[in-house]
Amino acid sequence: MDGLVIVSNRGAVTFFRAESGERTYSRGAGGLVTALNAVSRQSENAVWVSSATSDEDLSVAKEGGPYEVEDLRVSLVEHDPEAYDLMYNRIANPLLWFVHHGLYNLPFSPDFGEDTKDAWERGYVRVNENFAEAVAKMVEGEESPTILLHDYQLYMAPKLVREKVGGDAFVSLFVHIPWPEPDSWRVLPNYIREGVLESLLHANVVAFHTNRYARAFLSTVEEVLGFEVDAENGVVRAGGREVWVRAYPISIDPSEFEELSGSEAVLEEEEYIKSLPGKLLLRVDRMDLSKNIVRGFRAYGRMLEKHPGMRGEVTFLAQLQPSRGGIPEYDAYADEIREVVEEVNEAYGTSEWKPVELSIEDNFPRSVAAYKNYDALLVNAVRDGMNLVAKEAAVVNEKDGVLILSEGAGAYEELKDGAITVNPFDLDEQAEAIYEALTMLEEERREKADLLRRTVHSNTIEDWVEAQMKDIAAYRRR
Amino acid sequence: MDGLVIVSNRGAVTFFRAESGERTYSRGAGGLVTALNAVSRQSENAVWVSSATSDEDLSVAKEGGPYEVEDLRVSLVEHDPEAYDLMYNRIANPLLWFVHHGLYNLPFSPDFGEDTKDAWERGYVRVNENFAEAVAKMVEGEESPTILLHDYQLYMAPKLVREKVGGDAFVSLFVHIPWPEPDSWRVLPNYIREGVLESLLHANVVAFHTNRYARAFLSTVEEVLGFEVDAENGVVRAGGREVWVRAYPISIDPSEFEELSGSEAVLEEEEYIKSLPGKLLLRVDRMDLSKNIVRGFRAYGRMLEKHPGMRGEVTFLAQLQPSRGGIPEYDAYADEIREVVEEVNEAYGTSEWKPVELSIEDNFPRSVAAYKNYDALLVNAVRDGMNLVAKEAAVVNEKDGVLILSEGAGAYEELKDGAITVNPFDLDEQAEAIYEALTMLEEERREKADLLRRTVHSNTIEDWVEAQMKDIAAYRRR
Numbered sequence: 033m034d035g036l037v038i039v040s041n042r043g044a045v046t047f048f049r050a051e052s053g054e055r056t057y058s059r060g061a062g063g064l065v066t067a068l069n070a071v072s073r074q075s076e077n078a079v080w081v082s083s084a085t086s087d088e089d090l091s092v093a094k095e096g097g098p099y100e101v102e103d104l105r106v107s108l109v110e111h112d113p114e115a116y117d118l119m120y121n122r123i124a125n126p127l128l129w130f131v132h133h134g135l136y137n138l139p140f141s142p143d144f145g146e147d148t149k150d151a152w153e154r155g156y157v158r159v160n161e162n163f164a165e166a167v168a169k170m171v172e173g174e175e176s177p178t179i180l181l182h183d184y185q186l187y188m189a190p191k192l193v194r195e196k197v198g199g200d201a202f203v204s205l206f207v208h209i210p211w212p213e214p215d216s217w218r219v220l221p222n223y224i225r226e227g228v229l230e231s232l233l234h235a236n237v238v239a240f241h242t243n244r245y246a247r248a249f250l251s252t253v254e255e256v257l258g259f260e261v262d263a264e265n266g267v268v269r270a271g272g273r274e275v276w277v278r279a280y281p282i283s284i285d286p287s288e289f290e291e292l293s294g295s296e297a298v299l300e301e302e303e304y305i306k307s308l309p310g311k312l313l314l315r316v317d318r319m320d321l322s323k324n325i326v327r328g329f330r331a332y333g334r335m336l337e338k339h340p341g342m343r344g345e346v347t348f349l350a351q352l353q354p355s356r357g358g359i360p361e362y363d364a365y366a367d368e369i370r371e372v373v374e375e376v377n378e379a380y381g382t383s384e385w386k387p388v389e390l391s392i393e394d395n396f397p398r399s400v401a402a403y404k405n406y407d408a409l410l411v412n413a414v415r416d417g418m419n420l421v422a423k424e425a426a427v428v429n430e431k432d433g434v435l436i437l438s439e440g441a442g443a444y445e446e447l448k449d450g451a452i453t454v455n456p457f458d459l460d461e462q463a464e465a466i467y468e469a470l471t472m473l474e475e476e477r478r479e480k481a482d483l484l485r486r487t488v489h490s491n492t493i494e495d496w497v498e499a500q501m502k503d504i505a506a507y508r509r510r
Numbered sequence: 511m512d513g514l515v516i517v518s519n520r521g522a523v524t525f526f527r528a529e530s531g532e533r534t535y536s537r538g539a540g541g542l543v544t545a546l547n548a549v550s551r552q553s554e555n556a557v558w559v560s561s562a563t564s565d566e567d568l569s570v571a572k573e574g575g576p577y578e579v580e581d582l583r584v585s586l587v588e589h590d591p592e593a594y595d596l597m598y599n600r601i602a603n604p605l606l607w608f609v610h611h612g613l614y615n616l617p618f619s620p621d622f623g624e625d626t627k628d629a630w631e632r633g634y635v636r637v638n639e640n641f642a643e644a645v646a647k648m649v650e651g652e653e654s655p656t657i658l659l660h661d662y663q664l665y666m667a668p669k670l671v672r673e674k675v676g677g678d679a680f681v682s683l684f685v686h687i688p689w690p691e692p693d694s695w696r697v698l699p700n701y702i703r704e705g706v707l708e709s710l711l712h713a714n715v716v717a718f719h720t721n722r723y724a725r726a727f728l729s730t731v732e733e734v735l736g737f738e739v740d741a742e743n744g745v746v747r748a749g750g751r752e753v754w755v756r757a758y759p760i761s762i763d764p765s766e767f768e769e770l771s772g773s774e775a776v777l778e779e780e781e782y783i784k785s786l787p788g789k790l791l792l793r794v795d796r797m798d799l800s801k802n803i804v805r806g807f808r809a810y811g812r813m814l815e816k817h818p819g820m821r822g823e824v825t826f827l828a829q830l831q832p833s834r835g836g837i838p839e840y841d842a843y844a845d846e847i848r849e850v851v852e853e854v855n856e857a858y859g860t861s862e863w864k865p866v867e868l869s870i871e872d873n874f875p876r877s878v879a880a881y882k883n884y885d886a887l888l889v890n891a892v893r894d895g896m897n898l899v900a901k902e903a904a905v906v907n908e909k910d911g912v913l914i915l916s917e918g919a920g921a922y923e924e925l926k927d928g929a930i931t932v933n934p935f936d937l938d939e940q941a942e943a944i945y946e947a948l949t950m951l952e953e954e955r956r957e958k959a960d961l962l963r964r965t966v967h968s969n970t971i972e973d974w975v976e977a978q979m980k981d982i983a984a985y986r987r988r
Binding site: 139143145146212215322330334460461463 | 613614615616617620623690691692694699722726729800812917918935
């Protein structure tokens with residue numbers, strides 16, 4: 033086939049100058065990067081286009097590219113810093129993230145206005161134009177390239193790319209966060225809510241992690257644009273194009289985690305983990321409003337209140353990665369997290385026992401060490417695109433640990449039968465789930481843990497890529 | 511046909527003892543009461559069942575009934591005061607109202623727990639059982655009575671009534687508030703979200719004010735219960751029953767408002783209204799979080815900022831009815847309303863001109879007097895079942911006043927073409943809409959106002975009743 037271009041705001045590689053003056057780089061980590069690495073391996077000529085972020089990135093961007101780094105060919109896009117700031121800090125992270133996760137307190141916020149429109153046009157749309165130009169340059173002269181756009185920073189790209197590369201290119205956009213229902217989507221100003229939908233319908237495939245999000249997207253197209261959709265087959269017809277709306281639940285590379293779990297760094301952290309008294313209740317999350325961290329501690333407190341026998345018999349380790357500091361809602365949330373932890377520790381702690389260990393730091397080896405050793409893992413997100421923690425932890429855990437899983441996590445669709453599922457808004461239900469998880473009999477624990485492991489192994493990141501590649505081929509053949 | 515029974519929590523009549531010791535009563539007012547009065551006129555034997563609220567109501571309740579009052583036959587239901595309090599103040603008003611209107615700040619509230627379950631079982635369900643018993647007594651011995659249940663206080667009644675009166679009775683439940691989409695409904699604890707849906711599917715017709723709510727209900731049944739629904743025809747099959755899901759947009763009695771507008775009380779208030787300087791921008795609302803009162807004042811402030819020529823040329827009269835004082839969210843909202851009004855008045859007011867007149871009182875004659883005289887009416891609700899203010903005001907206004915209407919109001923479906931429509935979250939859009947409304951040329955004003963009047967007259971409260979009666983007949987014939 034013609035060229036394969038992967039596009040995401042964050043790339044796999046950041047360049048910098050070593051002290052010696054030589055160009056060097058670091059490779060990023062995280063779920064999306066792992067996933068797109070797997071996509072990139074599909075074709076020798078795949079190019080991965082992303083935003084230049086460091087000074088040295090800008091030099092690479094100016095040189096054109098693609099630039100080869102190990103097994104990758106990357107191309108970097110330069111943005112005007114103000115445009116990028118508006119896209120990232122005014123539109124993508126506060127506004128789109130909040131709408132997709134249902135985080136607004138609607139009687140009071142948001143307040144949209146001319147500043148929103150300005151940030152949209154001079155920021156978000158501008159950055160998307162830069163990406164479209166870069167993509168067009170990459171596929172120049174090709175008749176039917178494959179262009180895979182990723183995530184909510186690039187919603188305007190399908191339209192802008194299509195205008196440049198024509199109808200024979202295959203274009204998809206993968207949304208890695210939950211898709212909201214029509215009324216939530218309607219919160220957005222008209223130029224965004226209709227603009228984004230119309231742009232997305234310039235793709236050939238619009239992809240999500242769950243069937244529920246795919247259905248919500250189809251409803252949104254129906255309700256907001258008034259288009260007819262074929263919900264049963266997941267098809268929308270728009271502008272003479274057939275748009276397939278599909279779910280491909282993202283996953284992990286189990287072997288990567290199996291390897292990691294034996295690494296020196298993880299083994300070192302395991303000493304700390306094993307020093308914690310009693311059973312281990314674990315959560316590992318970015319400190320985001322959507323993760324439901326405060327209610328998790330409250331529920332744990334209720335559990336200790338109702339089951340005094342558990343006091344001293346469990347430690348709740350919360351491994352929290354700082355996030356989006358400087359945004360007032362996030363700073364307030366971080367404060368509330370610290371307060372509620374203090375409350376629980378004061379109410380139930382003793383000189384020998386601290387009910388909650390709060391670890392606010394970016395410490396991946398410690399997280400993996402904790403994955404190996406938890407008795408119960410709490411994933412109680414209000415809403416979450418997928419939640420890879422649930423999958424990562426399941427494959428390396430050595431204790432048949434029990435997963436407590438929110439109905440609001442994307443992972444719910446695949447993992448619910450291997451988990452204790454909870455309504456993220458019900459504190460007593462979560463309290464009971466924690467108790468049940470910590471006291472579950474061995475046989476049931478093993479059955480559930482086995483099911484989780486099998487489920488993750490039956491849909492790895494390679495399967496995720498393959499399913500998409502199959503559909504691309506089927507789409508081209510149809 | 512057999513008997514007709516109307517059931518609503520609030521009734522048309524409250525009894526009390528006059529000083530003379532005689533039993534007397536007062537008739538209630540408001541949109542729903544007017545509407546149900548019209549339903550009641552459909553049959554000479556219609557009985558209207560509602561909760562006893564006063565001491566004298568309790569005496570009436572104990573006597574059995576039905577009790578005749580003018581053209582009505584009423585029957586009152588006695589509740590245990592604690593059960594009623596739990597239903598009303600723990601479930602219906604905070605919890606169901608908030609979910610239906612999307613008022614929760616989900617990262618932080620609600621916190622459901624055992625207290626919720628207790629309030630549900632000992633309060634909400636208990637009150638619904640009382641209603642079901644009262645209804646059963648009313649229709650004893652009848653083979654196919656018609657039982658029309660109204661609103662979100664009675665969600666468990668369809669099932670409880672059906673169990674008592676059997677399959678040949680026609681049972682409907684009318685939801686007078688917006689129906690939320692599946693993800694919002696999922697916020698509720700399982701016993702409520704599934705319990706309510708399963709109960710509602712014991713009705714023959716589930717009715718809403720708009721097609722959008724009816725569609726949202728069908729999606730909710732599909733997503734939450736996993737039932738197949740026939741969305742095109744608005745039909746769900748459940749328990750061997752065909753459940754019709756229908757929209758009947760509620761309306762008003764135009765003649766009632768035409769009469770009112772000439773009444774002494776209204777004419778007196780008109781003197782005050784006419785003394786306000788400049789053009790009249792009006793809002794009339796209960797002080798509810800869903801009404802978007804704060805953003806309305808902010809938008810008005812922005813309008814004055816951007817169009818200095820309007821300063822001194824307009825008065826914004828906000829006629830606000832106090833509501834749900836004592837609920838912390840409502841008290842805080844009332845404070846914020848007062849603050850923002852002060853801000854706007856301080857920023858733009860002069861010794862001769864007060865930009866906002868804030869009138870917090872229950873003064874219906876003044877509202878009607880203002881209806882007659884506004885140049886622009888602001889209805890910018892975040893979400894609103896119907897919003898009858900828009901319809902009432904349209905029929906008595908004498909100035910071809912312009913309606914500014916939120917996309918989130920139920921009235922949007924019928925009235926949007928006669929209004930300037932706004933996204934309730936976009937301040938600048940609302941500011942421009944206010945400016946546009948106040949400066950619109952006469953011909954366009956007249957055209958829009960004519961269209962509004964014709965629309966309201968073409969679907970009065972009598973039409974609303976008739977459409978439902980027709981469907982009841984069609985359902986029985988099918």
